[in-house]
Amino acid sequence: xxxxxxxxxxxxxxxxxxxxxxxxxxxxxxxxxxxxxxxxxxxxxxxxxxxxxxxxxxxxxxxxxxxxxxxxxxxxxxxxxxxxxxxxxxxxxxxxxxxxxxxxxxxxxxxxxxxxxxxxxxxxxxxxxxxxxxxxxxxxxxxxxxxxxxxxxxxxxxxxxxxxxxxxxxxxxxxxxxxxxxxxxxxxxxxxxxxxxxxxxxxxxxxxxxxxxxxxxxxxxxxxxxxxxxxxxxxxxxxxxxxxxxxxxxxxxxxxxxxxxxxxxxxxxxxxxxxxxxxxxxxxxxxxxxxxxxxxxxxxxxxxxxxxxx
Amino acid sequence: xxxxxxxxxxxxxxxxxxxxxxxxxxxxxxxxxxxxxxxxxxxxxxxxxxxxxxxxxxxxxxxxxxxxxxxxxxxxxxxxxxxxxxxxxxxxxxxxxxxxxxxxxxxxxxxxxxxxxxxxxxxxxxxxxxxxxxxxxxxxxxxxxxxxxxxxxxxxxxxxxxxxxxxxxxxxxxxxxxxxxxxxxxxxxxxxxxxxxxxxxxxxxxxxxxxxxxxxxxxxxxxxxxxxxxxxxxxxxxxxxxxxxxxxxxxxxxxxxxxxxxxxxxxxxxxxxxxxxxxxxxxxxxxxxx
Numbered sequence: 070x071x072x073x074x075x076x077x078x079x080x081x082x083x084x085x086x087x088x089x090x091x092x093x094x095x096x097x098x099x100x101x102x103x104x105x106x107x108x109x110x111x112x113x114x115x116x117x118x119x120x121x122x123x124x125x126x127x128x129x130x131x132x133x134x135x136x137x138x139x140x141x142x143x144x145x146x147x148x149x150x151x152x153x154x155x156x157x158x159x160x161x162x163x164x165x166x167x168x169x170x171x172x173x174x175x176x177x178x179x180x181x182x183x184x185x186x187x188x189x190x191x192x193x194x195x196x197x198x199x200x201x202x203x204x205x206x207x208x209x210x211x212x213x214x215x216x217x218x219x220x221x222x223x224x225x226x227x228x229x230x231x232x233x234x235x236x237x238x239x240x241x242x243x244x245x246x247x248x249x250x251x252x253x254x255x256x257x258x259x260x261x262x263x264x265x266x267x268x269x270x271x272x273x274x275x276x277x278x279x280x281x282x283x284x285x286x287x288x289x290x291x292x293x294x295x296x297x298x299x300x301x302x303x304x305x306x307x308x309x310x311x312x313x314x315x316x317x318x319x320x321x322x323x324x325x326x327x328x329x330x331x332x333x334x335x336x337x338x339x340x341x342x343x344x345x346x347x348x349x350x351x352x353x354x355x356x357x358x359x360x361x362x363x364x365x366x367x368x369x370x371x372x373x374x375x376x377x378x379x
Numbered sequence: 380x381x382x383x384x385x386x387x388x389x390x391x392x393x394x395x396x397x398x399x400x401x402x403x404x405x406x407x408x409x410x411x412x413x414x415x416x417x418x419x420x421x422x423x424x425x426x427x428x429x430x431x432x433x434x435x436x437x438x439x440x441x442x443x444x445x446x447x448x449x450x451x452x453x454x455x456x457x458x459x460x461x462x463x464x465x466x467x468x469x470x471x472x473x474x475x476x477x478x479x480x481x482x483x484x485x486x487x488x489x490x491x492x493x494x495x496x497x498x499x500x501x502x503x504x505x506x507x508x509x510x511x512x513x514x515x516x517x518x519x520x521x522x523x524x525x526x527x528x529x530x531x532x533x534x535x536x537x538x539x540x541x542x543x544x545x546x547x548x549x550x551x552x553x554x555x556x557x558x559x560x561x562x563x564x565x566x567x568x569x570x571x572x573x574x575x576x577x578x579x580x581x582x583x584x585x586x587x588x589x590x591x592x593x594x595x596x597x598x599x600x601x602x603x604x605x606x607x608x609x610x611x612x613x614x615x616x617x618x619x620x621x622x623x624x625x626x627x628x629x630x631x632x633x634x635x636x637x638x639x640x641x642x643x644x645x646x647x648x649x650x651x652x653x654x655x656x657x658x659x660x661x662x663x664x665x666x667x668x669x
Binding site (some may be wrong): 093104106111178188190193196197209260264265296302314340353357360 | 418485492529543560575578655
């Protein structure tokens with residue numbers, strides 16, 4: 070129990086440097102358990118990986134230092150990497166912003182509903198992320214024979230005359246993968262937006278209505294979005310990590326390697342070297358390049374997001 | 380006009396037009412059908428008798444529903460070399476501690492990062508955000524080496540300790556805590572509360588939607604982990620591993636594996652619904668803003 074005498078004493082001591090350190094000590098104490106583990110299981114492995122990117126390492130022999138060789142090979146000799154890079158950028162430029170908007174849009178619409186029905190709606194839209202059998206659904210839809218649902222519908226409507234091998238035809242692979250990825254997009258960002266909408270101060274809406282906000286769209290732009298900026302930032306980072314690291318759906322639906330590398334992405338290329346060819350040095354170099362790409366994009370996106378609601 | 384009742388009846392929302400409501404409802408219904416496909420398929424497959432499972436072309440909906448697949452599954456489970464209850468216990472330990480520990484540690488570290496100023500703060504936080512952008516595939520090998528050095532291989536700790544420090548959780552919690560008004564903590568501080576008490580009694584209850592959401596993400600991750608990389612002893616393996624072994628049984632076990640797919644999806648869904656309906660409840664009970 071603090072008496073008033075104690076309080077004034079504390080106020081005096083607060084100005085001194087010694088107190089500052091003591092106060093921060095409790096901060097460091099709270100940080101310690103997480104960050105000790107973080108250094109051991111994340112920072113250290115990342116540093117080792119970056120180190121390995123300058124070596125030849127086949128996971129059997131000791132890594133052998135090769136300098137910039139992996140990076141030079143990556144950009145000057147590896148044509149497939151350039152295809153993969155082009156696909157990944159195309160993928161990220163389209164699915165990144167669209168997925169992000171979809172997450173926000175659906176979270177916002179679901180927020181208009183209430184009670185158990187709302188939890189149910191959230192589940193329905195989160196289903197592709199929680200069920201883990203997305204590939205099963207889409208391989209039925211995109212099946213190359215006439216029994217595939219997409220082929221069936223298009224044949225019935227007379228749009229096509231014979232079935233299309235969706236996942237074996239070069240020009241369809243990337244667009245179809247983009248569609249599947251968009252369908253899968255309501256994941257981490259979506260749920261964090263749902264939670265973020267809960268924390269918007271309700272009285273702000275009343276104040277905004279008095280200030281002349283007329284419809285839900287204005288309310289969204291002037292009240293809701295600025296109030297949930299931290300969640301928007303979080304969603305953007307998650308979106309970047311997902312859009313650039315896309316690989317699973319490509320491997321499951323189009324195979325790795327896919328026809329003429331039409332579905333190759335940076336991460337499928339990385340997996341090819343890391344888990345099939347056991348060239349960890351080269352795979353680490355790919356990971357490092359991908360990392361720098363994401364960091365750059367993140368800088369750019371954060372700049373844009375700061376202007377929301379202005 | 381059924382739609383109106385679905386909207387919050389007591390606190391009538393401002394700035395809402397009837398036409399807009401109807402439009403949104405129709406949009407949700409159309410999209411919802413597509414998004415619900417995976418759940419619909421899993422439930423229907425689990426109820427299909429064998430001849431329908433092998434039917435070509437495959438149909439989505441079941442015609443003669445049966446629980447045969449589940450009774451098949453129980454037969455297979457009883458045959459397992461390690462009692463099935465052991466797998467369940469392992470999963471409870473791994474998923475339970477992995478989720479609970481992460482939510483607590485990540486929140487504990489997020490609080491000073493969100494609400495205090497101290498040397499090194501930006502550096503630490505920046506590292507966490509950037510770490511999420513480094514490909515997990517590549518760091519797997521160094522992580523494996525570290526786990527071996529620490530001698531926690533073939534131990535639950537090999538799955539639990541790395542799970543406690545995932546970057547996403549800290550980032551999510553920090554973003555939500557940042558929104559809390561400082562005055563909330565200031566008054567408690569004047570009452571002589573320690574930083575830990577402020578964290579536990581004031582900050583955490585006010586960011587309930589955040590940690591419930593984080594629990595969903597973490598549970599999903601831990602539940603999906605087969606542990607096959609680190610756990611060698613059969614007695615240590617989680618349920619997910621045992622269930623996936625059944626799925627690998629080929630055509631002879633197609634029925635049982637349809638039931639397995641159902642269970643693998645159903646458990647995180649139940650957890651999701653429990654957490655998610657609480658996320659919504661907090662909205663009506665908390666009036667935290669000053």
